[in-house]
Amino acid sequence: MKKVMIVEDEELILQGIRNILDWEALGLDVVHMAHDGCEALQMWEKEPVHIVVTDISMPEMDGLTLLRKIREKEEQVCFIILTGYDEFNYAREAIRLGVENYILKPINEEELERQLRETVQKLEELDKRKLQYIDEKTQWLHFLNGKSEKEEYDKFEKMLELGKGGESYHAAVMKWNTDELKEQKLTEVLVELKNECGLKIVHLPPDNLLMVLADGEMDENGVLEYFSELQNRMESSYDIMTFIGVGSSFHNIEQLPEAYRAARKLQKYLIIEGYGSCISQKQIRSRKTEAILMDEAQFRKYILKKEKEPAVAYIEDLFIDNIRKDASAGSLYQTAVKMAVLLQDIKKEYKLESDRFYDLPELMETIFGADDILGIKAAFISEITEIIECMHEEDSQYTPVVRQIMAEVQQNYQEDMNLKTLAYKYHMNASYLGQIFQKEVGCSFAQYLSDKKNGIAKDLILNTNMKINDIARQVGYLDTSYFYRKFKQCYGVSPASLREMKKY
Numbered sequence: 001m002k003k004v005m006i007v008e009d010e011e012l013i014l015q016g017i018r019n020i021l022d023w024e025a026l027g028l029d030v031v032h033m034a035h036d037g038c039e040a041l042q043m044w045e046k047e048p049v050h051i052v053v054t055d056i057s058m059p060e061m062d063g064l065t066l067l068r069k070i071r072e073k074e075e076q077v078c079f080i081i082l083t084g085y086d087e088f089n090y091a092r093e094a095i096r097l098g099v100e101n102y103i104l105k106p107i108n109e110e111e112l113e114r115q116l117r118e119t120v121q122k123l124e125e126l127d128k129r130k131l132q133y134i135d136e137k138t139q140w141l142h143f144l145n146g147k148s149e150k151e152e153y154d155k156f157e158k159m160l161e162l163g164k165g166g167e168s169y170h171a172a173v174m175k176w177n178t179d180e181l182k183e184q185k186l187t188e189v190l191v192e193l194k195n196e197c198g199l200k201i202v203h204l205p206p207d208n209l210l211m212v213l214a215d216g217e218m219d220e221n222g223v224l225e226y227f228s229e230l231q232n233r234m235e236s237s238y239d240i241m242t243f244i245g246v247g248s249s250f251h252n253i254e255q256l257p258e259a260y261r262a263a264r265k266l267q268k269y270l271i272i273e274g275y276g277s278c279i280s281q282k283q284i285r286s287r288k289t290e291a292i293l294m295d296e297a298q299f300r301k302y303i304l305k306k307e308k309e310p311a312v313a314y315i316e317d318l319f320i321d322n323i324r325k326d327a328s329a330g331s332l333y334q335t336a337v338k339m340a341v342l343l344q345d346i347k348k349e350y351k352l353e354s355d356r357f358y359d360l361p362e363l364m365e366t367i368f369g370a371d372d373i374l375g376i377k378a379a380f381i382s383e384i385t386e387i388i389e390c391m392h393e394e395d396s397q398y399t400p401v402v403r404q405i406m407a408e409v410q411q412n413y414q415e416d417m418n419l420k421t422l423a424y425k426y427h428m429n430a431s432y433l434g435q436i437f438q439k440e441v442g443c444s445f446a447q448y449l450s451d452k453k454n455g456i457a458k459d460l461i462l463n464t465n466m467k468i469n470d471i472a473r474q475v476g477y478l479d480t481s482y483f484y485r486k487f488k489q490c491y492g493v494s495p496a497s498l499r500e501m502k503k504y
Contacts, residue, residue, distance in 0.1 A: 002123055003047070005032035007040040007054035007063065008082070013107075017053065020109045026116055037061025041069055048074060051119055053112075055082045076126065078119045082107065140202050144210070144260045157253040160200045160212055167214060170223045170249050171259035174209040174231070175267055177241040177275055177371070177500075189238055196230070210260060215249065220282055223249075228278040241275035243267065248281060268329040274372040284328075294318060294335055296342055303346055306388050306442040308451070312381055315339075316492060319377045336367045336376055343383055352390045356459070358383055378493045382458060385451065385490070401426055401433070402440050406448075413452050414476035419445045453477070454490040461499050468495045 034040035245266025477483035
């Protein structure tokens with residue numbers, strides 16, 4: 001059954017709409033009844049619906065604003081707008097925004113039922129087209145993975161319009177950042193690429209595109225130059241981030257699966273090259289495969305001495321400075337796994353427990369799920385910070401005044417705190433208090449306060465949908481740009497970049 005939400009600020013009308021129809025007979029289930037746009041949006045975020053029947057004029061948030069906000073999240077939600085005679089300008093705007101229809105008040109039961117039936121029919125047709133689309137993509141994946149029968153090859157050859165005269169082709173696979181690519185923009189990208197002369201494309205959901213280029217007389221360098229230029233054009237025109245792996249050449253449909261798999265294998269180099277890169281097999285043949293040296297003993301000392309800054313600098317050096325463009329993806333993953341195991345061993349050895357820690361499987365999933373080195377680096381810096389903070393909390397050697405100050409930070413971190421006011425509060429010399437805090441905690445009070453703010457901000461970024469500006473204010477930063485600077489100093493990535501990496 002399709003889910004429905006009714007939004008109307010007048011309770012009598014709201015209940016009337018709910019009761020005048022046999023919704024179940026229409027194949028519909030009314031799961032939400034809201035009194036304004038704000039309440040409706042909150043309900044939709046908890047449980048999305050297929051159809052929204054909403055009044056236009058409401059307090060807090062009107063129906064058109066609700067329409068825009070939901071469409072930003074899901075473009076295929078259907079809207080039926082309720083409007084009065086004196087709100088026709090709103091109705092025209094609603095039609096421009098793509099509502100299914102509008103109904104004039106007082107509501108006619110038969111008209112509402114008719115429009116709901118039409119909307120259900122439209123949704124069912126969309127579902128059928130999606131199933132046909134998915135079936136076609138499944139067949140393509142089956143073929144490209146070498147699992148189709150020879151008798152089926154002609155079908156794929158015709159779909160790509162490949163010639164039979166021994167022409168030369170090149171296969172490439174484009175991967176895009178799905179966080180930045182909404183369905184409407186994706187459609188625009190696919191339409192433009194389909195019109196590209198000499199290029200055939202197959203969309204392999206959710207985030208891959210097979211591109212077949214009739215390369216004519218181009219050599220491997222010319223093909224790479226072509227796809228690099230195409231990538232630059234797509235990224236600048238549509239503000240998207242892509243990565244392209246260019247596979248081997250082929251001459252007939254039977255050779256396409258092998259060429260596709262060669263291009264697909266290159267996607268593991270996204271972790272090193274990052275989005276915005278276009279690479280070929282020729283470029284990675286000389287990549288170094290030896291392991292990257294890691295001084296485990298020295299890194300372990302930084303952790304056990306609770307020296308956060310040297311530990312973070314070591315991670316920066318290991319994963320940024322030592323992973324050069326000529327490294328192999330295997331070398332990077334081997335180093336990252338060794339680091340993950342080392343951190344796990346430290347937590348076990350010192351019996352450190354925190355609900356903020358990754359367990360080893362989660363950290364491994366983060367490593368192999370990250371899109372680039374920055375994602376891996378951010379995960380390790382976050383884990384190191386939590387380990388050191390946990391070791392501080394376990395340390396019972398703090399003097400009472402230092403413990404009081406740490407408790408004060410825990411409770412009032414969002415306030416404008418400084419060592420001078422705290423020294424006055426505890427009747428101590430500010431310079432002497434600063435020396436005690438530095439000696440016992442291992443960092444300055446300002447650094448400790450900053451780390452606490454940024455740690456809480458990190459949790460909010462990863463675990464809530466709060467806006468970055470609101471998070472900055474929540475943790476006590478009135479200047480958002482200053483918050484960005486301090487957060488990046490702490491974790492090595494900006495708040496916005498960490499939000500994009502939310503998958504881990």
